[in-house]
């Protein structure tokens with residue numbers, strides 16, 4: 001059976017939980033402490049669909065400003081974009097639109113060959129501390145034509161669904177093009 005290879009990039013401001021989402025998905029674990037991702041981390045996941053196997057490379061890009069110049073290098077050739085904010089941080093939500101615009105401006109992620117993506121509201125386990133409503137998140141996702149997920153790397157809520165969508169949507173969009 002054919003194997004299809006896709007690349008997903010996971011992008012967002014620092015400290016929103018990008019690496020934690022990947023760690024939860026890949027290893028089924030969660031860590032409390034924060035270690036900023038230096039430049040980027042790569043991992044690979046496999047998915048079995050009725051149509052065939054998908055191998056998804058997940059590029060987890062460090063959000064710190066120091067890596068701003070480097071980031072563009074990792075965008076190249078991406079099939080799927082996962083944009084993450086922290087639902088307990090209004091300022092992280094406000095950085096999503098400029099980040100999205102910067103991404104789409106780059107040669108490698110122009111709308112016509114940039115395929116699919118999701119907007120992710122992470123840290124949804126912190127009920128009492130939410131600074132961004134679900135409705136605001138959904139509105140922005142609609143505006144940017146992204147799927148919307150409310151996740152928690154701590155509890156694992158919607159984490160498999162997020163990465164499964166990335167693989168399935170990459171496959172679907174390639175077939176549709």
Ligand SMILES: Nc1nc2c(ncn2[C@@H]2O[C@H](COP(=O)(O)OP(=O)(O)OP(=O)(O)O)[C@@H](O)[C@H]2O)c(=O)[nH]1
Nearest residue numbers: 015016017018019020032033037063123152153154
């Ligand atoms: N309560 C809660 N804390 C979380 C969640 N996800 C991540 N965290 C915490 O948030 C902090 C930042 O998580 P990281 O995954 O390192 O954030 P990041 O987006 O990869 O940060 P950069 O690599 O600097 O871009 C850590 O202290 C995590 O333990 C979550 O879903 N719920």
Ligand SMILES: [Mg+2]
Nearest residue numbers: 018019036037
């Ligand atoms: Mg990280």
